[in-house]
Amino acid sequence: MTTLNLEVDGQAVQVPGGSTVMDAAHKLGIYVPHFCWHNKLSIAANCRMCLVQVEKAPKPLPACATPASEGMKVWTHSAPAVEAQKGVMEFLLINHPLDCPICDQGGECQLQDLAVGYGASNSRYQEPKRVVFNKNLGPLISTDMTRCIHCTRCVRFGQEIAGVMELGMIGRGEHAEIITFVGRTVDSELSGNVIDLCPVGALTSKPFRYSARTWELARRRSVSPHDSLGSNLVVQTKNDRVMRVVPLENEAINECWLSDRDRFSYEGLNSEDRLTRPMLKRDGQWVETDWQAALEHVVREIRRIRERDGAEAIGALVSPHSTLEEMHLAQKFMRGLGSENIDYRLRQSDFSADGEREGAAWLGMSITEFAALDRVLVVGSFLRKDQPLLAHRLRQMGKKGAHFALVHSADDELLLKLAHKLIVAPSALPRALAEIAAAAATAAGVAVPAALAAVEPSPGAREIAAALASGTRRGVFLGSFADWHPRASQLHALAAAIAEFTGAKLGFFTEAANSVGGTVAGAYPRKSGLHAAAMLADPRKAYLLLQTDPELDSADPARTRAALAAAEFVVALSPFQSAGAAHAHVLLPVAPFTETAGTYINCEGRAQAFNGVVPPLGQTRPAWKVLRVLGSLLGLPGFDYDSIEAVRNELPSADEIGDWLSNATHVPIEAPMAPDEANGLERVADVPIYATDPLVRRATSLQKTRDAKAPAARMSAATLGRLNLAEGAAVRVRQGGGEAMLTALLDPGVPEGCVRVAAAHPATRTLGPMFGPIAVEGV
């Protein structure tokens, strides 16, 4: 690559060929005023604020779009440059309402800031100002379109980052305005980023609207508790209350973006459902109590049951959204009691790989390395909804020529160009992978695993295998759906084989913020203990629930309900009253991620520690402290911590976590079962994006989005026809002894013979497992 030597404001600078004047200025740390330019978006050069003086150019040129050239001399703050910049600023302000005192952007507004430097004190504009009607962009983004300066950042964000052009500019000249596509709302799972991108107050946060001024807010770093990316957050607080969440730029993780789930879930922190005092159930009634009484009650009950039925009569179900320290103390507590019955893998249904694995499933590479792959096979993932920002990374990789293939049970719109896809019923997923593995082995000239000898690869499977092998940086990834699958260990073994035959790396899009941490902390049964499903299939006498809505976070809500209902004693450590309230006997208010220090280990194995950003609400206490006291009260050894650092010292350090990561499996590949020709229906269950965990389920604005619509029974036209159902018909869905009343919807992306019914939602919590047979009948 060529190097260009140029001079900006009298300082010499070298930039690579293809750089712009803006790049050169930035390299010198020179700020050129701008609005439309953004380093993650294409160059529009429409705001004209970055006009600079260039030697030999007869007129000022926009720094953002002017290519740097050898020997060029640029002045960004010379009299002609500033005159041009001031001229543009005047134009931007003439039709701007200048309503800063009532504008949420006030104090963090690029236009306001630059107007200080480049605007005049008085306006020469004496004519009427333009008024633009506001648009309804949905529950997350508030509009004041008169303030818009037409920089089109929001439009380009949709086209280039979110992958869907939900906003566009219509009209010409002064009548140009930003609108949504035919009056729809903005429904992208990344939509909130346009709030950050908007350089003025045209697009602001609807949940935050009029609730605080930016200068009143304290800013604290944190880490997102939702998906496994571990997006870095700036949590903004006022009066000990979280008011807003914005991204903390981290190029290696979330860049400058946040998914809407990460951005708006904070509303759940301020939910009415927050538990503020310990509570005891007496004669079927909840009564508030103090910590002393609550803890003594818990200790008494646990001691009683352990003495009577043995420690193994007690089980712990831990949310994978809990912190590393919480998980560590939970497992230490259980093992201290003498029970191995602890698990964080609440939605998993196949545990046959336990003992056949070597470490924590992870991405298999850093996110940066992931972003440089050129061939990717994804197995079993609702990509956009499970991992919004990894899906965005894939979208950007696609622009650089990467090829993608998907093997899954739902053909959702991924806003990605898939070179190949195999959409099959969940029960047919192992077979689909077996075909790809066999094709890949044959293509690589290695022996086809004996168990797959009889497998005849379909042309589609051959194409996927060939395409994967054709790249130079290849990856095979298993999503959460594959992880929850009843034959997950086979899917893993087959994916590992495909990766081996094609020279790809194997990775997991791990489910939750601390799925990796769950394994590192040992929050799963190592030896004889019962895993999550076994603890419910073979009910325990007592349960400890940590940070979970047990039914909604479970692989089988019906079975979970039955097991908890039958238990003698259930203690729920939760920030929310309704979590576990139906089954618990004691509710202990513990801190959500903003009110405690903790650590999450993201999918790439990066441990990110954070501190609480506000004091715990009411009598809430950090869960690690509650577990510490419980351990001490029960006389368990090693619970005399005096700080969270003391807890952390027992855990692997950030540098040591790499030793704990492994995607290797010793599970032997089995011959895939023949397709089930029975006429039964099979369930395809997704966990909707705003139903993944207790916090997001209580975020009110997110719950008003299209993505949070109540689950339906979605199936293909043929399946609808076979069941004699019309689209929109009310249906009774029965499964696992429970039933739910839903609406039948046509969804061509659901495989034949399958019914897609979302899990983790109150409307479907009465149903059984996320996989397997399901019955649907019209009513």
Added chain:
Amino acid sequence: MNAPAEFFDYGPDSIIMAGLNGRNWRLADYVARGGYSALKKILAEKIPPANVIAEVKRSALRGRGGAGFPTGLKWSFMPQQYAGEKYLVCNSDEGEPGTFKDRDILRYNPHILFEGMAIAAYAMGCRRGYNYIHGEIWDGYERCEEALGEAYQAGYLGEDILGSGFSFHLHNHHGYGAYICGEETALLESLEGKKGLPRFKPPFPASFGLYGKPTTINNTETFAAVPWIINHGGEAFLELGRPNNGGTKIFSVSGDVERPGNYEVRLGTPFAKLLEMAGGVRGGRPLKACIPGGSSMPVLPGEIMLSIDMDYDSIAKAGSMLGSGAVIIMDDTRCMVRSLLRLSYFYFEESCGQCTPCREGTGWLWRIVDRIEHGAGKNEDLDVLLSVSDNIAGRTICALGDAAALPVKSFIKHFRAEFQHHIDHKRCLVPDYV
């Protein structure tokens, strides 16, 4: 569509419009006039493309759409060794107020355009071309479609033209009437099916044009001049005009003249002669002012106009530009404030709204002129108009900003007293002296 006979008197020196009567637009008529001989000659003699470009360079043909860029030089910017598709585009999006010359070529002599494009495509190695026709001239589009069918039928376009191995596929494209789509990169966007927003340059179309491929865009009249150049040589074309201003130019004369219409004259013809061809100022009134190159160009007072010749360099020296060749004549009954108001409204209405100075500034200009015209002008308005114009001109992505600013500046420069009179007396100066 068939106009009275006198309408077709384009002048004795016509080469593009020579021999037209409004009905002889068909292929057979064109061939009878010697049409397609230049293309045949090139293909038969296998003249190297570089020689064709050299001939066009020698002719000093300059772009007839408004900018006056040397055509041969523009053609030489096209990468010769480019592996992929290269495109040729004809800008028939004639929207400049006062300009109506390309419309006549499209209606009455479409084959000369096709022949010129085929030659250009040959010279630059383009296999595909588009003729982007202004949205408001539907009849011209229909005529071109019919003529295009004839040309394909006769083998002058399409695959393996006249058995030469050279292929050129031409398509007519009907625009939607936006002025901005006459700007070449907005035209490309529109042709691609997007909103007509000009692109920032660089990259220029010769490296990143239609669908991101090397593209050359010329005006209709420019292409129409090419067959004559090939038939008679670049030198002969140059000699029709003046050095650096080769050939003839069609001027669309409109406004206060006896016989408005298109006149094809040699470049360098005195303005007085052109005015005389158009029958002089209506009713023999004095010539107050003239916009010599379409509404985007600066206005010049009558006395200056009467002393200059009609070629690129002479008009530029006088302080305006030849532009598209639209000569707008204004006699002494014209109010310059009202005239400017009309022009300012046009640019306000046609601004694409993409970049700040033009989106915001054109409306500001129009509103001030509107106030002055309607008796609400203030003393500081003229200075604000000039300053706002300065802040628009040269600060925008495309030339529409300049086009909006130049009339304002020139009207005030030459007729400031008239504007001041409006401001001082809240009414027009014209009735007092007419």
